[in-house]
Amino acid sequence: MARLTKPESIIKPVGYCGGCGHGVIQRLIAECLEELGMADTVISVVDIACSYWSLEALDYDAIAGPHGRCAAVATGIKKVRPDKTVYVHAGDGSSYVIGLAETCYTAIRDIPITMIVVNNGIFGMTGGQLCLATTLLGDKTLSSKNGRTREQAGEPVDMLNVFKNFDVEFLARGAVYDAKHVDQTKRYIKKGFENQRDKKGFSMIEILSPCPTNWKMEPVKASDKIRTQTEKVFPLGVFADRGGEQ
Ligand SMILES: Cc1ncc(C[n+]2csc(CCOP(=O)(O)OP(=O)(O)O)c2C)c(N)n1
Ligand code: SF4
Numbered sequence: 001m002a003r004l005t006k007p008e009s010i011i012k013p014v015g016y017c018g019g020c021g022h023g024v025i026q027r028l029i030a031e032c033l034e035e036l037g038m039a040d041t042v043i044s045v046v047d048i049a050c051s052y053w054s055l056e057a058l059d060y061d062a063i064a065g066p067h068g069r070c071a072a073v074a075t076g077i078k079k080v081r082p083d084k085t086v087y088v089h090a091g092d093g094s095s096y097v098i099g100l101a102e103t104c105y106t107a108i109r110d111i112p113i114t115m116i117v118v119n120n121g122i123f124g125m126t127g128g129q130l131c132l133a134t135t136l137l138g139d140k141t142l143s144s145k146n147g148r149t150r151e152q153a154g155e156p157v158d159m160l161n162v163f164k165n166f167d168v169e170f171l172a173r174g175a176v177y178d179a180k181h182v183d184q185t186k187r188y189i190k191k192g193f194e195n196q197r198d199k200k201g202f203s204m205i206e207i208l209s210p211c212p213t214n215w216k217m218e219p220v221k222a223s224d225k226i227r228t229q230t231e232k233v234f235p236l237g238v239f240a241d242r243g244g245e246q
Pocket of ligand 1: 047048049050051066067090091092093094095098118120122123124125126131
């Protein structure tokens with residue numbers, strides 16, 4: 001019988017809710033870094049949101065950036081420690097709303113970090129408010145009780161379509177709702193770290209991820225929603241790959 005193992009870097013169980021994608025993503029990050037032999041070179045930047053748990057779960061040098069400012073914090077670290085593998089693990093509210101300027105200018109400057117953005121369509125940690133960039137039209141949240149409307153909040157924005165206009169190294173969107181997509185997402189994350197190892201530019205991987213708690217859904221239904229609804233608005237795949245085939 002195959003022995004189940006976990007990455008050595010995962011040292012502590014933490015408080016992600018059942019069915020949350022953050023923990024899967026955290027594990028993929030650790031697997032990729034260990035498989036690439038880069039785990040000892042890491043400084044991670046997590047956000048003051050649900051990704052904060054990762055700071056406690058993983059045995060890396062790490063810092064929690066102020067909410068939304070992770071890309072700027074990571075830029076500073078990479079500038080003074082270019083020898084380190086610097087990555088961000090943050091949410092869509094952080095990266096695409098309050099911190100959009102920081103994320104944009106990190107991309108525009110082509111800072112050679114790996115940025116992991118967890119798109120769960122909501123502000124998870126603060127109890128489920130609408131996220132301007134990613135909440136789907138019609139979705140009910142704490143701050144859109146009758147469902148998001150265009151009149152109230154405009155339409156969600158595919159930020160990878162925006163970022164591909166900048167001269168960046170790699171942009172891709174994955175999902176974690178089944179084994180095939182977890183595997184694909186792992187390949188994207190690994191590519192993001194390989195780019196950093198090879199001294200290439202800014203890599204961002206967005207991952208569609210369930211928040212069963214604030215979506216008020218059973219985990220299986222939350223995964224189904226991503227497959228049947230979210231993915232239609234936020235298609236999966238590679239959006240930019242400067243070093244690869246277009
Ligand atoms: C400057 C600042 N503004 C707002 C907050 C409150 N706040 C903490 S987490 C969060 C949103 C979290 O949503 P997201 O970034 O999408 O991450 P998730 O928890 O869903 O992974 C907000 C608004 C804060 N801590 N600091
Ligand atoms: S609130 Fe949502 S994003 Fe945060 S840990 Fe729970 S399920 Fe995950």
